[in-house]
Amino acid sequence: MEKNIFDTVLEEKGLFTDKEALRHSYTPKELPHREQEIEIIRLNLVEALRGQIPSNMILYGVTGAGKTAVTRFICEQLSEKGKELGRTVNPVLVNCRNIDTQYRVLANIGNSLIQNFEEEIPFTGWPTDRVLKTLINRMEKIGGVHVIVLDEIDHLVRKGGDDLLYNLTNINTELNNSRCCVIGISNDLTFTDYLDPRVRSRLGQEDVVFAPYNAKQLGDILKQRVSVSLKKGSLESGVIRLCSALAAQEHGDARRALDLLRVSAEKATHERSEKVSERHVRMAQNQIECDQITPVIATLPFQQKLVLFSVLLNEHQGLQNIATGEVYEMYKQACKHAKTTRLTQRRVTDLISNLDMLGLITAKTVSKGRYGRSKEINSCIPNTIQVGEIMVNADQGMSSVVEAKYKIQTRL
Ligand code: ADP
């Protein structure tokens, strides 16, 4: 048979025994350091097994704090126990990042309850009332307790999800033969500020906060995962410590810790190394940062690119805590090189705030006593990232800006 380019790599699993176990979609059977959170949710949801209505809940916490993993795990256990006891308990998980309108959420839940060739609720087209009625009918037909989990609910609320939450938290008044409770999960601690107070009080009967993991806890999570995903003895001694330390700096994100470990092991596998070393972790860190930040920089509108580039020009001259005026001086030069009309300093100040919101820079307002207030601007882009190159690749118009020579500013 002819040689195929995939033959040699197909057989190679490298250092992995099961790569899937390092992916986000994997639900581990054990969740270290979430015992308390699991306990609170368990004590509430056990009501469903008794045929009672559990309280509605809101689970909060930064990304990668284990909210989704914990909820999935508990729901699986709940279904299992329900089956064993012959009680109808029906958890439905909806991710509102993907399914982000009231109509689609209701249709999604409704369709997950389809029995015996019932009509599928279409993607669009029905009046919302009809979708809700159909959902209620199906809940009644199945009976028991329905546990509706709305993950990443903050996405929905920003798009006016009040109505949906109002309807769902009100649904028990329409049910006779079944019960329903709603669990909202949010990455944003302030999301209830946007809710109608009535909805807020009905949804947040019980709040659970998932604190960010510290480095030691992340280390424990990684150790447990290593045993099911990587060959024995494939890590040098400092690797787990470094992955956890880096992820702990990043708001204690377990997802980042697992990504670091997976990408490091991939790097080591590509190099055909016997072991993953700290160097591989550093490489992984750079790659992940670069993968995250590149599209954000590349898709900035042209004027935003100019402003960001002006901040970096100042930094390359060794300046820190750059003032808006200093950015504007560079920006004026950049506009000349780009042959584009320049915006007012006021508009540039707005664009600076936008860059701050995107996490590319920090712009802190400081008081200068009787000289009024001023901004202190610093970039947050790691220096391993070639911003100029990314900008030029995304936008040819930036090449004259990036390649130009700039007059250096001096601070008095
Ligand atoms: P969140 O939903 O809070 O953003 P996730 O539940 O998606 O976070 O967790 C991110 C990743 O970290 C998932 O792959 C998950 O399996 C893993 N993870 C989080 N917490 C734990 C834990 N306590 N034990 C094991 N794995 C965890």
Ligand code: MG
């Ligand atoms: Mg989640």
